[in-house]
Amino acid sequence: MNLNWMAWTGPTATFFLIIFSLLLAMTIWEMKSPGGAPRVGILRFETTRGDRLFVSLLGSAYIHLFWLAAFAGLSLWWATAIACLYALAVFRWV
Template identity: 60%
Template sequence: MAKAKDITEAAARQVNWGAIYAGAIAVMAGAMAFLVWATPVVDGAREWTAPMIPGGWMAWTFPVAVFFWIIAGLLILFTILAIRFPETPRRGILRIETTRGDRLFITLLGSAFICLAWLFFVGPPVWWALAICLVYAAAVFRWV
């Protein structure tokens, strides 16, 4: 009886990670294809910054949708990483225990403030703010 239980547990631990990765990629690719399809076409050309929902309460443009698509992709990636490679929290320079997910949250929150400060002090475009955010993200994941 114990041997059958061990075999069942071993079979349950064998996960087809390739299928999981392929499924996640297929879902994200399908979502991106839908976003491109939903982008308005004016005179035969896509208007990438035109509202996707005319008269909507929020400016749902393609760049805004891609922003949320990236965050969804990060959440999917970090969920898969947490399941496949569990980690123990570590203590960084903030002297608090953080996991990958905590560091992602700190990165996203800090990046939002960096971009808001850039818009206040410098104004658009925010490409240099994005570069600063990437350096900030690398620092958070390395030392926090």
């Protein structure tokens, strides 16, 4: 199958591999402990672990955009590091 029309690059392929790995990991986690582990966190409404992943990914996208807007000269890896910390915080407290 020729996928040239999709204009693949190494970094974007890695990005999607990470996303799909996360989804796979969440599926395995759900099979090991079903029910989605709902709880009421600091946002004061019930979230499951799927919600937490969604909030983490969406928040990470905005962290990267904000970094580009505010610190255009600095490496984007800093934003990735902050996004990872943010995701950990979401899974711990949200």
